[in-house]
Amino acid sequence: MGFTIPGTFTFELWQARFSLLRGISATLLASGLTIVAATVMGVLLGTILAYGWWPLRLLARLYVDILRGIPVLVLILFTYYGLALFGINVPAFWAGVIALSAFATAHVAENLRGAVQSVPAGQMEAAKAIGLRFPQRLRYVVLPQAIRRMLPPWVNTGLEIVKGTTLLSVIGVVELLLSTQQIVARNYMIIDFYLVAGLLYLIINFSIAQLGAALERRFSYLRY
Amino acid sequence: MAEQILLRAEGVRKSFGALEVLKGIDLEVRQGQVVSLIGASGSGKTTFLRCVNMLEEHDAGDILLDGEPIGYRMDGSRRRRLSEAKVSAQRARIGMVFQSFNLFPHLTAEENVMLGLTKVLGKSKAEAREIAGHWLGKVGLEARRGHYPYQLSGGQQQRVAIARAVAMDPRLLLFDEVTSALDPELVAEVLGVMKALAESGMTMLVVSHEMLFVRDVSHHVVFMDEGKVAQSGAPSEVFDRPDSERLQKFLGRFHGIFSGGG
Ligand SMILES: Nc1ncnc2c1ncn2[C@@H]1O[C@H](COP(=O)(O)OP(=O)(O)OP(=O)(O)O)[C@@H](O)[C@H]1O
Numbered sequence: 001m002g003f004t005i006p007g008t009f010t011f012e013l014w015q016a017r018f019s020l021l022r023g024i025s026a027t028l029l030a031s032g033l034t035i036v037a038a039t040v041m042g043v044l045l046g047t048i049l050a051y052g053w054w055p056l057r058l059l060a061r062l063y064v065d066i067l068r069g070i071p072v073l074v075l076i077l078f079t080y081y082g083l084a085l086f087g088i089n090v091p092a093f094w095a096g097v098i099a100l101s102a103f104a105t106a107h108v109a110e111n112l113r114g115a116v117q118s119v120p121a122g123q124m125e126a127a128k129a130i131g132l133r134f135p136q137r138l139r140y141v142v143l144p145q146a147i148r149r150m151l152p153p154w155v156n157t158g159l160e161i162v163k164g165t166t167l168l169s170v171i172g173v174v175e176l177l178l179s180t181q182q183i184v185a186r187n188y189m190i191i192d193f194y195l196v197a198g199l200l201y202l203i204i205n206f207s208i209a210q211l212g213a214a215l216e217r218r219f220s221y222l223r224y
Numbered sequence: 225m226a227e228q229i230l231l232r233a234e235g236v237r238k239s240f241g242a243l244e245v246l247k248g249i250d251l252e253v254r255q256g257q258v259v260s261l262i263g264a265s266g267s268g269k270t271t272f273l274r275c276v277n278m279l280e281e282h283d284a285g286d287i288l289l290d291g292e293p294i295g296y297r298m299d300g301s302r303r304r305r306l307s308e309a310k311v312s313a314q315r316a317r318i319g320m321v322f323q324s325f326n327l328f329p330h331l332t333a334e335e336n337v338m339l340g341l342t343k344v345l346g347k348s349k350a351e352a353r354e355i356a357g358h359w360l361g362k363v364g365l366e367a368r369r370g371h372y373p374y375q376l377s378g379g380q381q382q383r384v385a386i387a388r389a390v391a392m393d394p395r396l397l398l399f400d401e402v403t404s405a406l407d408p409e410l411v412a413e414v415l416g417v418m419k420a421l422a423e424s425g426m427t428m429l430v431v432s433h434e435m436l437f438v439r440d441v442s443h444h445v446v447f448m449d450e451g452k453v454a455q456s457g458a459p460s461e462v463f464d465r466p467d468s469e470r471l472q473k474f475l476g477r478f479h480g481i482f483s484g485g486g
């Protein structure tokens with residue numbers, strides 16, 4: 001009924017459907033890309049932190065400590081405007097994804113190091129004793145055991161990333177928050193549409209948390 | 225005995241920082257023999273076994289397996305450390321069983337045994353499963369092949385660990401106090417498996433405080449004292465004619481055990 005009457009919530013929501021969808025897609029895409037990139041690079045960097053040749057380890061440690069000490073927003077602004085100063089023009093969306101990934105990589109790396117080092121030393125030794133080479137020891141023995149301890153902080157990082165994508169609005173990426181702001185600027189239904197945005201973020205993050213819980217159950221046979 | 229020498233250690237030295245733990249170990253293990261290392265806590269038995277399997281790198285001396293130096297190759301007169309791949313290949317020829325079992329907790333008993341067979345020896349899954357079944361049967365655990373380590377008793381876990389090591393068809397098996405972490409009533413089942421292995425002709429280097437077992441299965445007993453071999457010989461020699469006060473004292477601690485037998 002309200003669909004036809006301007007000024008009602010349902011009408012405005014219907015009017016705003018494409019903006020909202022575009023916003024959600026941008027948020028999901030940025031989050032997804034960042035989670036994948038940060039997981040892959042974080043595992044590599046974390047492996048260096050745990051087992052690397054010491055100069056490499058030192059560099060990795062430096063990276064992790066610096067990146068964890070800088071506010072994400074500063075990283076995003078630096079990546080977008082800073083790189084432009086050097087004549088490197090990165091589209092805002094990609095600058096944001098790069099900055100978020102760089103940040104999340106540091107967190108995943110540190111988590112991985114902790115998880116890997118919590119696997120008893122005897123596991124690595126038993127894996128050596130049957131003749132497995134280093135990458136095989138990691139892949140078949142250490143990482144499968146580390147993963148259970150990695151999951152809770154990894155899910156946390158995922159949630160932080162989704163929330164962190166809101167910062168991309170600052171450099172003009174029309175993700176869910178900025179599209180909501182644009183919608184509100186048209187219809188002045190401030191409370192309603194920020195509630196909608198909040199609810200959508202909640203749904204996304206709730207899904208991630210559920211996925212994490214399911215994975216944890218999947219690995220529950222891992223005990224010591 | 226004319227059997228070929230499988231493992232030869234010559235002047236093996238190892239220090240941890242300022243602490244010299246191995247002060248020149250000489251030792252031989254012949255094909256098909258069981259050699260036991262005995263000695264007080266801290267005498268370096270574990271450290272020596274770990275050097276043989278390159279879990280530690282020895283500082284000086286040679287450890288030769290089938291005449292081939294372990295962990296390095298000679299380049300003129302210089303020792304060059306072997307690559308990770310070559311070290312791994314050498315380790316695959318030496319099995320090791322640990323005091324704390326160290327089964328892989330995310331894998332079933334069968335998968336624990338299969339891992340090395342498929343990933344190191346390149347066997348097919350089907351073949352590996354068959355070999356794993358064979359060895360789990362030998363250690364009396366055929367029926368538990370699908371169990372995870374946490375579903376097994378300590379004695380059962382250790383028997384799986386033995387199956388995992390021996391399934392790789394190693395030239396030499398190392399045992400480091402494999403019954404020390406077990407409840408007393410579970411010790412016999414593990415020693416039984418080891419004895420059967422010894423009788424099947426497996427070459428074994430064993431660290432143990434189970435003196436009756438050592439005396440029973442060893443061809444050769446080595447008494448280590450403060451990082452050196454203090455006495456070695458046939459079990460009867462070492463146990464009945466200890467030529468040092470320290471060995472007498474060490475054996476004295478086990479006297480209750482021997483009073484019934486020889
Ligand atoms: N990684 C290490 N770092 C420093 N010291 C070590 C290390 N490993 C062993 N040691 C020391 O080396 C000495 C010999 O240890 P080792 O474990 O070889 O003795 P052991 O004969 O096996 O004793 P036990 O019967 O108690 O097992 C001990 O004094 C021990 O503290």
Ligand SMILES: [Mg+2]
Pocket residue numbers: 269270271401
């Ligand atoms: Mg020891």
